[in-house]
Amino acid sequence: MSLLVVGLSHRSAPVSVLERAALHVDAQVKLLQDTVAAEPAAEAAVLATCNRIELYADVDKFHAGVAELSTLLAQHSGVGLDELTPYLYVHYEDRAVHHLFSVACGLDSMVVGEGQILGQIKDSLARAQEMHTAGRLLNDLFQQALRVGKRAHSETGIDRAGQSLVTFGLEQLASGTAVPDWALGKKALVIGAGSMSSLAAATLARVGVAEIVIANRTADRAERLVEILSDGADSDVVARAIPMDSVSDELTRADVVVSCTGATGLVLTAETVAAGRGWVAQLGAGEVPPRFGSGAAQAARLPADSVTEENCPLDLAPMQATAGFSVLGEAAVAGMAASELEQHAAWVDNAPRPQGSVSVVDPVQEADAIAALAATAAVIGRVPERRRPEPVAEIPRPAPSLFLLDLAMPRDIDAAVHRLSGVRLVDIESLAEASADAPMAADVDQVRRIVADEVAAFGAALRAAHITPTVVALRSMAAEVVAGEIARLDGRLPGLDDKQRGEITQTVRRVVDKLLHAPTVRVKQLAAEPGGAGYADALRTLFDLDSETVAAVSRAEDSTTDEEGRGSA
Numbered sequence: 260m261s262l263l264v265v266g267l268s269h270r271s272a273p274v275s276v277l278e279r280a281a282l283h284v285d286a287q288v289k290l291l292q293d294t295v296a297a298e299p300a301a302e303a304a305v306l307a308t309c310n311r312i313e314l315y316a317d318v319d320k321f322h323a324g325v326a327e328l329s330t331l332l333a334q335h336s337g338v339g340l341d342e343l344t345p346y347l348y349v350h351y352e353d354r355a356v357h358h359l360f361s362v363a364c365g366l367d368s369m370v371v372g373e374g375q376i377l378g379q380i381k382d383s384l385a386r387a388q389e390m391h392t393a394g395r396l397l398n399d400l401f402q403q404a405l406r407v408g409k410r411a412h413s414e415t416g417i418d419r420a421g422q423s424l425v426t427f428g429l430e431q432l433a434s435g436t437a438v439p440d441w442a443l444g445k446k447a448l449v450i451g452a453g454s455m456s457s458l459a460a461a462t463l464a465r466v467g468v469a470e471i472v473i474a475n476r477t478a479d480r481a482e483r484l485v486e487i488l489s490d491g492a493d494s495d496v497v498a499r500a501i502p503m504d505s506v507s508d509e510l511t512r513a514d515v516v517v518s519c520t521g522a523t524g525l526v527l528t529a530e531t532v533a534a535g536r537g538w539v540a541q542l543g544a545g546e547v548p549p550r551f552g553s554g555a556a557q558a559a560r561l562p563a564d565s566v567t568e569e570n571c572p573l574d575l576a577p578m579q580a581t582a583g584f585s586v587l588g589e590a591a592v593a594g595m596a597a598s599e600l601e602q603h604a605a606w607v608d609n610a611p612r613p614q615g616s617v618s619v620v621d622p623v624q625e626a627d628a629i630a631a632l633a634a635t636a637a638v639i640g641r642v643p644e645r646r647r648p649e650p651v652a653e654i655p656r657p658a659p660s661l662f663l664l665d666l667a668m669p670r671d672i673d674a675a676v677h678r679l680s681g682v683r684l685v686d687i688e689s690l691a692e693a694s695a696d697a698p699m700a701a702d703v704d705q706v707r708r709i710v711a712d713e714v715a716a717f718g719a720a721l722r723a724a725h726i727t728p729t730v731v732a733l734r735s736m737a738a739e740v741v742a743g744e745i746a747r748l749d750g751r752l753p754g755l756d757d758k759q760r761g762e763i764t765q766t767v768r769r770v771v772d773k774l775l776h777a778p779t780v781r782v783k784q785l786a787a788e789p790g791g792a793g794y795a796d797a798l799r800t801l802f803d804l805d806s807e808t809v810a811a812v813s814r815a816e817d818s819t820t821d822e823e824g825r826g827s828a
Contacts, residue, residue, distance in 0.1 A: 262396060263321065264355045265328040265347055266306075266313030269369050272346035274688040278669040280336035280343065282307045283521055284386075290314065290335040291392045297331065299324040302394040304387040304401065306362070308379050309424070309455070309519075309668040309687060310369050312336065315355070317396045325349055357714045359400065363408035364706050365417060369687075369694050370427045371703065372417040377408045378454060399721070407713045414709065416702040424666060424690065425459045425517070429466070431685045431693055432515070432662045442466040448509050449473050450518035450526055452480040455666050457487075459517040464488050464496040468515065471498045474506050476520075510535025510661075517664045518671035526671040527663075533679055536661060659683035719788070726786040726795040730779045732804050737771045 269277065282290065287305045294303035294316055302317040314332055318324030329347055333340035350358045358367070363380055365372040384401040387393035393401070411417050426438070433441035447468045449460045452475035460471055471488060475481035481500035488498040501509060510516070510532065518526055657680055665672040665686040677684045745764050749755070755763070786794045799806065 261318060261321070261352050262315070262355045262400065263318045263324045263328065263352075264313055264315045264350045264358060265325060265332060266311060267343070267346045267348065268311035268313070268367070269687075269691050270367070271348050274668075274686075274691060276338065276343070276346055277310060277312070277687075280312055280332075280338045281668045282312055282336060283523065286335050287386065288390060290331060291387060291390045293331055293335070294328065295392045297327045299327050302387075302397045303392045304383055304397050306359075306380060306383045308376065309666060310691070311362075311367075315359070315397060315400070317394065321351060353714060353718050356400065356717055357710065359404045360407045360710045360713055360717075361707075363404040364411040364710060365408070366703065366706060366710070368424075369691055370424055371694075373423045374408075374412055374418065375423055375454070375458065377405060380404055380408070395724075396721075400717070403713070403717055407710065410713075411706045411709055415705045417706050423458060423462070425455070425462045425664075427694065428517075428664045428666060428685050428690055429462065431690065432664060432683060434683075439466045442468050442515070444469045445514040446470045446512055447472070447515040447517065448506070448513040450503075450506060450516065450671065451475060451520040451667075452477070452484045453519065453521070455519040456517070457484055459519065459664070459666065460484060460488055460498075463515070463517070464498075468496060471496055472509055472513070473498065473500045474503050474509065475500070476503050478502065507531050507535050513661070515662045515664070516672075517666065519666040520671055522667070522671060523669065525673050526667075527673060527676070529673045529675040529679065532661070532663075532673075532676045532682065536679075536681075657681050722786050722788070723783050726783060726798070729795045729798050729804065730783065733779065733798065733802055734775065736802065736804060737775060738768075741767050741771055 267277065267280065272280075282305065287307055290305055291303050294300050294314065299318040299320050300316040301319070304315045306313040306315065312332070314328050316324060316328055318328075329344065330340060332347070333343045336343065359380075361367050362376060365374060365376055368376055380401060384393060384398070384405075387397060387401075429438050429442070442463065445468045447460075447463045447470065449456050449463070449471060452473060456473075456475075460473060463471055473481040473484050473488075475484075478500065485498040485500045488496060506527070516527070520526055660681045661683070663672055663676060663682065663684045665684065668687055670686055672684065672686065674684070674686070676682050741764070744767065745760070748763065749760070782794050782798055798804070
């Protein structure tokens with residue numbers, strides 16, 4: 260059997276695909292069950308975080324395992340296999356070990372060095388143990404990954420290479436201002452009470468917000484988090500809990516909103532955010548917030564001499580004194596889907612032009628102009644520019660008064676809120692873009708060396724463990740031979756007393772042990788080296804060991820390992 264991992268992450272897939280492929284807890288459990296029920300896999304574990312979905316398995320066939328695990332991921336994520344396949348990565352045996360150890364150290368995280376991944380790996384192992392899908396290999400692998408991650412954080416400064424996703428997100432919201440200065444005195448709303456939301460609440464309390472409101476579907480968890488925040492000795496933050504149906508009301512007071520729930524749909528829509536800030540009530544009937552709503556409402560506020568174009572599929576306001584063009588600039592189309600823009604472009608191309616606004620060029624003058632242009636191009640080698648395009652003036656936006664941080668996958672907050680005036684949204688997608696240019700700390704190289712050393716040690720131990728059942732079976736066979744020969748000696752020499760029989764038995768056992776010691780020690784050393792898997796087969800062949808006896812030893816060791824693993828997780 261061999262270790263195989265098939266998965267996708269922020270490094271291989273766009274956030275839109277990760278968002279659609281996200282697995283809730285029930286889906287993870289079903290995926291585990293179906294994986295171990297599949298023929299190539301004997302063990303399975305799922306590592307699902309906000310920016311990665313990975314399926315680990317112990318398989319007996321590589322190609323069949325890749326095909327089966329990929330199909331299962333597609334089935335349970337709801338993304339078609341053809342669409343998912345280009346974004347999947349595969350790691351096998353030592354490469355799979357190296358990948359998980361790198362993940363545990365935070366080297367593969369969106370924010371390098373973040374330590375929250377260790378808790379997520381621990382949860383993944385606990386779930387696999389609870390479902391009895393983690394055997395000896397995955398128990399050893401995940402527990403060793405936890406130890407490697409802890410070693411990296413304790414022996415190096417990898418913590419300085421990056422922060423938690425929460426801290427990084429708050430830095431993006433602060434836009435260059437020191438987070439404590441930016442957060443001082445603000446009122447925060449945290450939606451969710453899971454591990455990421457709890458980390459966000461604790462971070463907000465530490466950087467100096469004045470108030471934290473926790474909203475969660477389970478009231479007990481929200482109250483418990485409030486108690487923890489209120490008892491904290493490092494902050495004087497005021498904390499309270501509210502039910503989820505009070506979130507829209509709380510938006511009228513909040514300066515900062517952090518959301519990370521397990522919901523499959525949006526928790527905050529653009530309409531909810533707009534209404535929560537009171538914009539609808541302030542603007543009056545028939546109007547909408549600035550940069551939000553239908554094109555018709557925007558057109559209603561344009562000057563009276565603007566030309567309104569009929570039948571435009573997006574109902575956008577026309578550009579002043581420009582016939583046949585209805586895009587008011589980047590601000591008018593920001594956040595719209597590509598399909599809508601294509602629909603509008605097709606309308607622009609096919610729409611009839613106003614007869615009175617288009618001048619007819621004299622054919623003779625046009626021919627002369629073309630000839631002159633061709634002659635000029637022949638001389639200078641290019642078509643000259645008749646005029647340079649006017650620079651596009653950006654529409655000024657007011658300073659944000661509401662800051663939104665969406666750490667959920669799939670997203671909790673409607674991406675359309677970025678079109679609202681006075682709102683700043685940071686989500687997983689924008690964090691991925693920002694972190695791509697984040698500087699790497701010098702300690703990262705040291706962590707990579709730790710990972711390499713630990714991978715080599717784990718591989719050696721795994722290969723050595725592979726031959727252990729064969730060695731145990733060999734020594735068991737030798738003990739049976741000794742016992743049989745002593746019994747035969749008793750039949751031939753019935754007059755031996757107990758002391759004499761004991762001396763003879765000990766002598767024979769010592770002879771057998773000495774004969775077996777050097778070969779068994781040496782074969783373990785050889786098996787621990789790369790390519791040493793064949794020594795177990797050679798030992799079984801040379802000593803004609805019963806394969807069922809070896810398998811029985813393996814099952815007994817796996818059972819013991821499983822019990823120890825469940826107790827330590």
